[in-house]
Amino acid sequence: MEVRPILSAMLRNKTAPLLIAAQVALTLAIICNALYIIRDRLSTAARPTGADETNLFEIRFYPHRPIADIRGMQIRDLEALRAIPGVRSVAWVNQIPLGQSSWNIGGLTTEPGKRDSNIQATYYFSGGSLIDTFGLRLIEGRDFQSSEVVESDPRKERAEPQVMIITRALAELLFPGAASVVGKSFYLGGSDDAKPVRIVGVVERLQSPSAPAGARAELSMIAPITYLDGYTRYAVRAEPGQRERVMAEAEKALLALSNDRVLLGKGGFDELRARRYSGERIMAGLLIAVTGFLLLITASGIVGIASLWVNQRRKQIGVRRALGGRRVDILRYFVTENAIITTAGVLVGLSLALALNHVLVGAIELPRLPLIYLGLGALVMWLLGLLAVSGPAWRAAQVSPAIATRSV
Amino acid sequence: MLKMQNLSKVYRTHMIETQALRGFDIHVREGEFVAVTGPSGSGKTTFLNIAGLLEEFSSGEYLIDGVNVAGLDDNARSRLRNEKIGFIFQGFNLIPDLNLFDNVDVPLRYRGFDSAERRRRIEQSLTQVGLASRQRHYPAELSGGQQQRVAIARALAGSPKLLLADEPTGNLDSNMARGVMELLEEINAAGTTILMVTHDPELAARAQRNVHIIDGQVSDLEHETRRALASLSTTPEAV
Numbered sequence: 001m002e003v004r005p006i007l008s009a010m011l012r013n014k015t016a017p018l019l020i021a022a023q024v025a026l027t028l029a030i031i032c033n034a035l036y037i038i039r040d041r042l043s044t045a046a047r048p049t050g051a052d053e054t055n056l057f058e059i060r061f062y063p064h065r066p067i068a069d070i071r072g073m074q075i076r077d078l079e080a081l082r083a084i085p086g087v088r089s090v091a092w093v094n095q096i097p098l099g100q101s102s103w104n105i106g107g108l109t110t111e112p113g114k115r116d117s118n119i120q121a122t123y124y125f126s127g128g129s130l131i132d133t134f135g136l137r138l139i140e141g142r143d144f145q146s147s148e149v150v151e152s153d154p155r156k157e158r159a160e161p162q163v164m165i166i167t168r169a170l171a172e173l174l175f176p177g178a179a180s181v182v183g184k185s186f187y188l189g190g191s192d193d194a195k196p197v198r199i200v201g202v203v204e205r206l207q208s209p210s211a212p213a214g215a216r217a218e219l220s221m222i223a224p225i226t227y228l229d230g231y232t233r234y235a236v237r238a239e240p241g242q243r244e245r246v247m248a249e250a251e252k253a254l255l256a257l258s259n260d261r262v263l264l265g266k267g268g269f270d271e272l273r274a275r276r277y278s279g280e281r282i283m284a285g286l287l288i289a290v291t292g293f294l295l296l297i298t299a300s301g302i303v304g305i306a307s308l309w310v311n312q313r314r315k316q317i318g319v320r321r322a323l324g325g326r327r328v329d330i331l332r333y334f335v336t337e338n339a340i341i342t343t344a345g346v347l348v349g350l351s352l353a354l355a356l357n358h359v360l361v362g363a364i365e366l367p368r369l370p371l372i373y374l375g376l377g378a379l380v381m382w383l384l385g386l387l388a389v390s391g392p393a394w395r396a397a398q399v400s401p402a403i404a405t406r407s408v
Numbered sequence: 409m410l411k412m413q414n415l416s417k418v419y420r421t422h423m424i425e426t427q428a429l430r431g432f433d434i435h436v437r438e439g440e441f442v443a444v445t446g447p448s449g450s451g452k453t454t455f456l457n458i459a460g461l462l463e464e465f466s467s468g469e470y471l472i473d474g475v476n477v478a479g480l481d482d483n484a485r486s487r488l489r490n491e492k493i494g495f496i497f498q499g500f501n502l503i504p505d506l507n508l509f510d511n512v513d514v515p516l517r518y519r520g521f522d523s524a525e526r527r528r529r530i531e532q533s534l535t536q537v538g539l540a541s542r543q544r545h546y547p548a549e550l551s552g553g554q555q556q557r558v559a560i561a562r563a564l565a566g567s568p569k570l571l572l573a574d575e576p577t578g579n580l581d582s583n584m585a586r587g588v589m590e591l592l593e594e595i596n597a598a599g600t601t602i603l604m605v606t607h608d609p610e611l612a613a614r615a616q617r618n619v620h621i622i623d624g625q626v627s628d629l630e631h632e633t634r635r636a637l638a639s640l641s642t643t644p645e646a647v
Binding site for chain 2: 401
């Protein structure tokens, strides 16, 4: 390999190689981080909610006028929904995973009167079984008993639940290192009159409606509360393959029961997920476009400079051929020259990528860049360089040795 | 060393067909110093290109050092060129971004010699042309005569049997030209066959044999005729 003479010749004309190497370095730094952000955002968007997403849907209504007998309405609605063939389980719910609008309670603590706790969890409640209706996986304890369900009328005094089912993530946060949390108690805030809430069950996973990035998404708890509000939201779990039909029939059945309410919306998790993560998808799409654009610009730069060098050195190429260089030797010369520039750019780019990641970790809560992305980025840049230079190098290899004897 | 029989070269474009060489016969023996002369457009450069395997010919037969060139692929031609032929060009054709050492190294790398052998040959050939002390200099730091000496060193480094020189003194003043010519004569005296294309009858006269090309055909001139031609073309003072 004629690396040394190529390098020493390059050092006599540094500007163009330096510019290309800088372009490679910058592109590498950006694409490593961009690819990582894309992957991070897409994997965030793909996290399971813990619910039986395939078969579950929600249907929401809002009343035209005040409803006198809310409890009766809920009972009739639930019965009508259960009567639809293909319905597996139904529950009134205050919120639904990925629904974006959420009820949260902060200051959760295991010590009474502790006011400085920063543990916050999303607060699901229902008079029915969310374990059955959402299809949650109970990993410890039990579901609620009907005697534990309390009624809460927002127009009157708020009812306090005595028992709670929490997620594993919340259990680990409240009781770090505990082998079992069933039977343990915690408080919904640090006020003096806060009463203990006993944990009766732990579910593996239940995402909050907002589903923020990171572990906070699974800090959820479920209370056995029948909430008497005119606004109604039902979660319906259908038998496999029945969801679309059941959803259409549910709308008809509920509107037939009462015409003094309007349908606010209905839909499955595919729609909820698409709505919740549209920002992540747009960002990932933009980053993919920027990455593609950067790679194109860098490849164009390499093609441009390599083509220029081939044109400038036609005579020199002819002389090399006249002195015994084979076509493959000329091809190898330009590929080696490009590999030297790309390698220099890659080495600088790796440091730049780490520096950029350091900034992003602080700015957008991005985890540290795994080294595999640096390796992947370097490989992409090398392949890009090789691909970009192959055309000009091939043209160089076709230069006739006879050009060496031409006077112009 | 070099034998061409009934060789022809035709350049074709979609409009025109040009016969650059036709019925071309020449036989250069090992150790000869042959000057090739002829007017512009007579086919000298075409002959040199074909002799140096830089171009292919259209028909006929060409043997170099006993090897029939016809039918050789590009790699084989390159290998043959590298091993048997040294080139000296009118414009020197040194690579400006490489120092003298690396310039002379170019054909040796293509030959596949190891670094110790390449170094030995480079130093030996640069010493032969009197430029060993300047091997880290770049071509632009040398005079025209010195650059041509480097080009000769580059041509010699691979120990070729045949040296092809294309107007080797064409870009030099008379003093430098004389020096280069003396160097070529020394090289020839050491056994290397030289084929030199020149416009200069005085230089041609110093060769052992003169070949004249007109309209793509060759005519060997007798020694006396060459002398006469040389004296006619020189000034009375020079005579």
